[in-house]
Amino acid sequence: MKRFSELLLNLIYTSSRNDKITHIMNWISGSETEEIGWGLSVICQELEIPKVKSSMVKEISFTHLDKYLFELSYDYVGDMAETISLIWPEKINKAKKFNKASLPQVIKDLKNITKNEAPELITNYLNNFDQNTRWTFLKIITGGLRVGVSSRIAKIALSKSFNKDINEIEELWHAFNPPYRELLEWINGKTKKPNVQNRAIFRSPMLANPLEESDYKLINPSIYLAEWKWDGIRIQLVSSNGYVKLYSRTGDDISKSFPEISSFKFKQSFSLDGELMAGEIENPGTFNDLQQRLNRKNPSKEIINSVPTFIIAYDLLILDKIDLRSKNILERRKKLKTFLNIGKFPFIKYSEEVSYRNFDDLEKKRLKCREDFNYEGLMLKLKVSDYQTGRPKGPWYKFKRDPFNIDAVLLYAQRGHGKRSSLYSDYTFGVWKNSSSNKELVTVGKAYSGFTDKELVRLDKFIRTKTIGRFGPVREVEKSLVFEVSFDDIQKSKRHKSGLAMRFPRIKRIRWDKPACEADTLETLEKLAN
Amino acid sequence: MKIDWIKKSREGVQIKNGLFYIDPIYPVKNAVITHAHADHARPGHNQIFATKETIEIMKERYGANFCEKFTAYDYNQNFKIQDINLFFAPAGHVLGSAQIVINYNNQRVTFAGDYKRQYDPTCLPFEPIKSDIFVTEATFGLPVFKHPDANTQIEILIKSIQKFSNRCHIIGVYSLGKAQRIIKMLRNKGWMDTIYMHGSLVKICRLYEKFGIDLGRLEPATVKDKPEKPHEYYKGKLILAPPSALSDVWSRRFPNPILGMASGWMTVKQRAKQRGINLPLIISDHADWHDILKTIEEVSPKEVWVTHGSEEALIYACKKKNIKAKALSIIGYESDTDI
Numbered sequence: 001m002k003r004f005s006e007l008l009l010n011l012i013y014t015s016s017r018n019d020k021i022t023h024i025m026n027w028i029s030g031s032e033t034e035e036i037g038w039g040l041s042v043i044c045q046e047l048e049i050p051k052v053k054s055s056m057v058k059e060i061s062f063t064h065l066d067k068y069l070f071e072l073s074y075d076y077v078g079d080m081a082e083t084i085s086l087i088w089p090e091k092i093n094k095a096k097k098f099n100k101a102s103l104p105q106v107i108k109d110l111k112n113i114t115k116n117e118a119p120e121l122i123t124n125y126l127n128n129f130d131q132n133t134r135w136t137f138l139k140i141i142t143g144g145l146r147v148g149v150s151s152r153i154a155k156i157a158l159s160k161s162f163n164k165d166i167n168e169i170e171e172l173w174h175a176f177n178p179p180y181r182e183l184l185e186w187i188n189g190k191t192k193k194p195n196v197q198n199r200a201i202f203r204s205p206m207l208a209n210p211l212e213e214s215d216y217k218l219i220n221p222s223i224y225l226a227e228w229k230w231d232g233i234r235i236q237l238v239s240s241n242g243y244v245k246l247y248s249r250t251g252d253d254i255s256k257s258f259p260e261i262s263s264f265k266f267k268q269s270f271s272l273d274g275e276l277m278a279g280e281i282e283n284p285g286t287f288n289d290l291q292q293r294l295n296r297k298n299p300s301k302e303i304i305n306s307v308p309t310f311i312i313a314y315d316l317l318i319l320d321k322i323d324l325r326s327k328n329i330l331e332r333r334k335k336l337k338t339f340l341n342i343g344k345f346p347f348i349k350y351s352e353e354v355s356y357r358n359f360d361d362l363e364k365k366r367l368k369c370r371e372d373f374n375y376e377g378l379m380l381k382l383k384v385s386d387y388q389t390g391r392p393k394g395p396w397y398k399f400k401r402d403p404f405n406i407d408a409v410l411l412y413a414q415r416g417h418g419k420r421s422s423l424y425s426d427y428t429f430g431v432w433k434n435s436s437s438n439k440e441l442v443t444v445g446k447a448y449s450g451f452t453d454k455e456l457v458r459l460d461k462f463i464r465t466k467t468i469g470r471f472g473p474v475r476e477v478e479k480s481l482v483f484e485v486s487f488d489d490i491q492k493s494k495r496h497k498s499g500l501a502m503r504f505p506r507i508k509r510i511r512w513d514k515p516a517c518e519a520d521t522l523e524t525l526e527k528l529a530n
Numbered sequence: 531m532k533i534d535w536i537k538k539s540r541e542g543v544q545i546k547n548g549l550f551y552i553d554p555i556y557p558v559k560n561a562v563i564t565h566a567h568a569d570h571a572r573p574g575h576n577q578i579f580a581t582k583e584t585i586e587i588m589k590e591r592y593g594a595n596f597c598e599k600f601t602a603y604d605y606n607q608n609f610k611i612q613d614i615n616l617f618f619a620p621a622g623h624v625l626g627s628a629q630i631v632i633n634y635n636n637q638r639v640t641f642a643g644d645y646k647r648q649y650d651p652t653c654l655p656f657e658p659i660k661s662d663i664f665v666t667e668a669t670f671g672l673p674v675f676k677h678p679d680a681n682t683q684i685e686i687l688i689k690s691i692q693k694f695s696n697r698c699h700i701i702g703v704y705s706l707g708k709a710q711r712i713i714k715m716l717r718n719k720g721w722m723d724t725i726y727m728h729g730s731l732v733k734i735c736r737l738y739e740k741f742g743i744d745l746g747r748l749e750p751a752t753v754k755d756k757p758e759k760p761h762e763y764y765k766g767k768l769i770l771a772p773p774s775a776l777s778d779v780w781s782r783r784f785p786n787p788i789l790g791m792a793s794g795w796m797t798v799k800q801r802a803k804q805r806g807i808n809l810p811l812i813i814s815d816h817a818d819w820h821d822i823l824k825t826i827e828e829v830s831p832k833e834v835w836v837t838h839g840s841e842e843a844l845i846y847a848c849k850k851k852n853i854k855a856k857a858l859s860i861i862g863y864e865s866d867t868d869i
Contacts, residue, residue: 012799013808065673072843073674077798086674086797135799146800422801453804454777 001129003027004039004103005136011043011147020149024157033188034104037179040158042140044151047178049110052118054080054142060119060126064089075473078417081138084126088134091127098128104179106137152390162187170389174202174251200240202251203317203325204389205273208379208396215397219359219380225329226354226362228369229377229398230312231287231489232277233294237311237348238318239266246276257296258309261347270339273315274351281310281349286374287503288491313340314351314379317387325387332387354378362399369401374489377401403486404528405508406431406520409441410481413463414474416448424463424475425456427507429483430498433522441479442522444498450486450506459510482511482519490529500525533663535634538858543641543665543837545632550579550611552630552641553863560611564643565627566591567706569863573597581605581618583626583741587706590737605654621645622656623815624707625738631659639663640829646814647821648680651714652707652743658828665858666826668839669816670794677794677818683811684715687790690809691768694788698764699809700781701790702773705731707815708792709770710738713745716768726751726764728771728780753783761785777806794818823847838863 007027014020024043028036041047061070061084070087077083101109106125113121125137139145155173159166164187175196176183185191211219218224234249244262246255255262258276278293279285285307292307293299316336317325324332340350356362362378369375377400385395408429416425426448430441451459462481469476486508493501500522535546541554550560557574564570564580566587571580573592578585582602589596603609605628608617618628623644630641640661647656670677691699703709709731716725724747727735735745751771756763764784775781776789791807794814802810817825822844826834834848834855841857848855 009799012803013810015806015808068846069673069843072840072846073672076672076840077674079800082799083674086676146803148803422795422798423804 001101001103001106001133001136003030004035004042005133007039008136008139008145008147009132011149015148017153020153021157021160024149024154025161028157028161033181033184034179035102036158037181037184038104038107040154040180041178042145043147043149043154045143045145046151047107047140049107049141051113051115052110052122052141056118057084057122057138057141060122061087063119064123075415076422078415078422079144081135081142081144084138085131085135088126088131090131094128095124098124101125107140110141158187162189167389168193170204172196174204175199197321198241200238200243200245202236202238202245202247202253203271204251205234205236205249206315206387206389206396207391208398209391209393211380211397211399216359219362219397221356221358223383224380224397225383226356226365227314227351227379227381228354228373228375229379229400230275230277230351231374231376232275232290232312234274235276235311236271236273236317237261237313238271240269257293257299259299260304260308261311264345264347266343268319268339268343269321270316271318272311272313272336272348273317274311274313274348277310277312278307279310280308281347284310284373286491287489288493288501308347310347310349312349312351315387328384328386329381330383366399366401375401376488401488403488404490405484405486406525407482407511407514407518408444408485409479409516409519410477410483411441411443411479412474412476413459423456423460425460427459427483429485431520431522431525432517433498442498444496444500444522444525445485445487445502445505447483447485447505447507450508451510455510480516482514482516483507484509484511490525492529498522498525500529533637533639536639538860542860543858546612546614546634549614553643555860561597562611562616562630563588564621564630564641565623567624567644567704570643577601579603579609579611579616581626581628584628585626586741587626587734587737590733619657619659620654622647622650622653625653625710625741625743627653627707629657629659631661637662639665640831641665642667642825644669644816645825646817647825648677648814650711650815651718652710652738656825658825661829661831663833663835664826664829664831665835665837666822666844667816667863668822668836668841668844670814670818671822671836671840671844673819673843675794675797675818676820677797677812677814680711680715680813681719683792683813684712684719687712687768687809687811688716688719688721690788690790691766695766698767698769698784698787699790700769700771700776700784700787701792701809701811702776702807703731703770703792704815705772706734708813710735710743710745711815712770712792712813713748714743717744717746722746723768724749726767726769728769728775730772730775731770751784819843826851826853 010023011020065087073087074083126134129137155169156166159169172183182194186193236247238245246258246262248254277284278289289307316332319335337350340348366378369377380397380399382395408431410427411430412428413424414426416423428443428446430443432439433442463475463477466478467475468478485505487502487505489503491501537544541551541556541558543552550562551558552562553564553570554561559576561575562579563584566584571588573596576598578597578600585600585602603618605618605620615633617631619631621627621629621643623646632639638661640659644667645656703712713725726749728751735748739745751769753760760783788808790809790811792811792813794816796802796810796812834853836844836857837860845855
C-alpha cells in the first residue's frame, strides 16, 4: 500500500507525460500481477467498492472528529479524502497487520466487508496508516483521484512495460473487470490471448476534433460527408449471444438506466455507435429532458413513459461477429442502413446525411442549426476513413453551433473542489432585472471554468478583498466585476429563481474594464430562451 | 471584559483614539510595527516604533525616507507612548519580529503579530506572555494544518538534490525570513554548497549576515557570466527565488528544473499541483493549528481576538474551552494568498 501511495504522490507532482509513464513503469516493475491489476483499476478509476460509500467515511470521521471543524476544513481543502487524511489524529504505535497491508489485501477487505463491520475496519486502517497512505486509502473509497493520469497513459505504461501492442490492450481492456486477471496473465506471457469475440464488450469510440478555421479549406462534399450533431449523449449499443449492453462514451455500463432499450431481444450480434436522445423518433426531446433520465439506476415506469428515449445511429462497428472497423465509413453506414431497414427497431433511427454544395453552404446550415431543431452543430467525416480508436486528427470533425454570449455581474463566490481547491473558483453571476421602480441583479447561473490559472489567482484576490458578506462558505462580493459568459443553450426552467437554466455556462472573458451597470438584462436572456 | 481604548478602523487596530496604530495598512501619525513583511510594515508613516532589526529591514527595502522619524527598541525594553506602557517580545516569525505587549488601565493586551513555535535558527523563539487579551493571527487556523518538523523537509530537499544530480532545483521562498531560515537550516545540516539566488533575495540575506547570521556561500543565479551553458552549470545546484518567479520567464533560463515551494500551504496536495510544484516542502513561518491552541493555553488570556486567517474555526475552538473570542477580520494582511 505504501509503494502505491508513493506512486500516486509522484504522479501528482509530475507534470511531464513521459515522466508519469516512467513512474508507472517503475511501479509495475516492482509489483506482482494482482497488485498491478488493482492499482491500475484505481488509477483508471474503474474500481468499485459498492459496500463502502463516501458518506460512511464521513460519518466515521464525525465519531472521531469535531463535526463543525471538519466542515470548515472540508470547505477549505475541497477534497473529502484529503481533509480526513490530514485531520485524522495520528496514532503513535501502529499495528503491523494494518500498517503493512498490501494494496490487494486492502481492496479485498473493503470488498468483502459487511456494512456492520465496515466502520471498525475503516477506523483500523485510518489509525494505522501514515498520512499519505490514509489519503490513498480514502481515495480508493471516495474516488475522484485527480493525479493527472488518464487511463490511456496508464495503459501505455502497461504496454511499454511488457512490450505489448497498446491497441490490443485497449481492445481487451473493457472485457475484464478489475483486477483484469486474464488480461494481465496474457500480457505477462503466462496464457494465450483471451477470446472476447462472444462478449458484449465496449470498444473505445472514435472521437472528433473541433473544426478550426485553418481546416475550412479541406471541407468539400466529395471528401467529407456531413451529418447533424445531435444534442444527446454518445452511446454504444452492443448485442452478443443474447446479451444486450448500452455503454456510455467512457465505457460505463448504463444498460440498467434504459431498460426500454436494453431489454429488447435482438436476433443478431452487433455493435452500434450512436446518440441517445430523449423523446420519440418522430418527436425528439431536448437535452434538458434527457437529463431527467441520466444517472438514474432504476428508473420508474412513470419516468420511462413520460420521458422515453431512443437512439440515432450513425456507425456500425461489428455485425454478425464481423469487425467492420477497417472498412471505410461509406461501407459501414451502408451496412448500418440495411441492418436498420431489415430490423425495423422502433427506437433506432438512422442518422441521415446532410447534403451541401460547398463550405459556404455548410456554414449557412450551421448558422441555422438552432432554427427548426436544436442541433448542436454538424459532424464531418472523411469518406475514406476507417474507424479508429481515440481522437485522430483529420478524419472526423465537429463543427459546432456558436455559443451565446452575455455580460453578467459576479455576485457570489465559493471555494472550488479538486484541482481548484482552496481558491475561490466557483462563481455565481447575475443580470439586471428592470422593474418599474428599480433595477436589481438576479442570479442566472454559475460557472467554474474558462479562466486561466493566472486569472484565477487574480479573481481569488479580488474576491477576498471585495467581500461584503459571508454565508457559511459563500462570499458575497461587491457588485462590480463583469464576466462575459458563454453558454451552449438556455431554456425556461421552474427550478431556478430567474426562470432560466443555462447549459454549460463558462467564463469567456473577465471584463475588468467594464462597469457593472452595462451588463445584460434578464429580458435579453428571456428572448434567447424563446 | 470592557476595553474601550482599542478599536478597529480602516487603517487597522487603533489605540486610544488614534494615538497609535498596530501594523497600519494606510499612512498614520504613529505606527507600532510587529515585523517587516510588506503587508504589516508599510512606508509613509510619520513615526515608527519597532525593533531595531525591523527598522533596518524597512530601511533596506524602502530606502532611508521610509518614514519621518523612527525609534528602535530592544526586545523586552519598556517604553511609553504618552501614558501607555509597551514592550516588544520575540515572536519567532522572522528576524526582528515581535509581539507588542501593551499595559494600560491595569489590563495587558498582547498583539502577537505573525508568529510560530517551530525552531528557527535565524530569530529568537516566541515567548509566551501571560495576558488579559491575546490578539492572534489564524493563517493556518484549521485542524488540517499540522506542519511537520521543518528539519524533515530540509532532509527531503537534500535527498532530492542528491537523487536528481543532473537537474537543478529552484525553490520558491519568501525573500524575508523563509529564504534565510532554509539556508541556515541547510548549513546546520552540513550542506555547504554554494546556494544561488534570484536578485530580489540578495539584499535581505546580506542584512541577516550583518546581524551575525552566517549563511555560507551565496551567489546570484546569473547565467551570462558562467563559463558553461546554464544547463551544464546548474546541474545539481540549488537556486532560491521568490514564489512569483517560479512561473515567470525568469525560471525558464534553467532547463528542466525541479520546482519546489516552501510554504505551509503545500500541505494541500491539489494546491501544490495547481502551482506546478514538483517538490512541495511544508515549511512555514506561521504557527499551525496545534501551535496556535498551545500558545493560547500558555498565554491563558480571558479573551482572544483573531486578526486574520481562518477565524471561524479558532473562535469555535476557544469558545469550547470557555475563552471568549472574536474576529477582527482585518483586511489587507495577505494571510491567505502568501503561497
